[in-house]
Amino acid sequence: MGTREGQPGKNTIRIGIVDNDPCALHMMSLLVEQADPAFRMTWVAENAQHALEHCLYDEQGTKAQVLLLDMALHGLSGPDVCERIRRHDADVGIIGVTAYPIKHYRDALVRSGAQGLLEKHALGKPDVLANAIAQAAHGQAVIPGFPTPQAAHAALVGTTALPSLTHRETEILRMYSxxxxTEDIAGYLNISSGTVFSHVHHAMGKLSVSSRNEAIKTCRAIHLF
Known part of the structure; x- marks a missing residue:
């Protein structure tokens, strides 16, 4: 986790980024800073907990106005992080970023209150990145079908929190779907079959179901994949 120094100008947009890959985090920071002179990196974080601390507890005048949120975080999924922030904050613009096909996360991220979802390769296009950040900072949806921050916050505060699966639990259930x-999943993720079963067992408990198939059906019903 780190905080970037510098005096904000009148039209400065403060930006935070969370990605558990240090190289990707560094590259995204450079792309943001190069996209528009009005963009100022306020902080970067390599895990969900630090990002949540910044978004929920930073002083109002120093809070990031836009969060670039990687979907494949350790511990919590990107949509989980987004929902936790959105339930408490109706202002910050949240843009999901992913190296995977957008279809894997789009529906869950819409429900979680983000303003858009971009593939990481699109961040290399300055106009795409600059427009997305500017729209999110001004309370607009970046991608058609995504809500505004205010509308998403209003919708979420009136609902019961969804089960919070880790990214790995969701990933494994999606692979089963x-x-x-089990052997293919274990090989792909470079973990043991026992670890795969353990993740599924934990997910079943969180979802209050008694079988893997029920867990998959529940995940689909709440648009986790």
């Missing part, structure tokens, strides 16, 4: 075998 794609008809991958």
């Amino acid at each position: 794609d008809h991958m075998s």
Whole structure:
């Protein structure tokens, strides 16, 4: 986690980024700073907890106005982080970023209150990145179908919190839903079959279901994949 120094100008947009890959985090920071002279990196974080601390507890005048949120974080998924922030904050613009196909996260991120979702390769296009950040900072949806921050906050505060699965738990259940075998999942993720079963067991408990198939059905019903 780090905080960037510098005096904000009148039209400065303060930006925070969270990504558990240090190289990706550094590259995104550079791309943001190069996209528009009005953009100022306020902080960067390598894990969800530090990002939550910044978004929920930073002073109002120093809070990031836009958060670039990686979807594949350790511990909590990107949509989980987004929802926790959005339930407490109706102002910050949240833009999801992913190296995976957007379809894996889009519906869950819409429900979680983000303003858009971009593939990481699109961040290399200065106009795309600059427009997305500017729209999110001014309380607008970046992508059609996504809510404004205010509308998303209003919707979430009137609902019961959804089960909070970790990214790995969601990932494994999604792989099972794609008809991958336990052995294939273990090999792909470089973990043991026992660890795969352990993640599924934990997910079933959180979802209050008694079988893997029920867990998959529940995840689909609440648009986790």
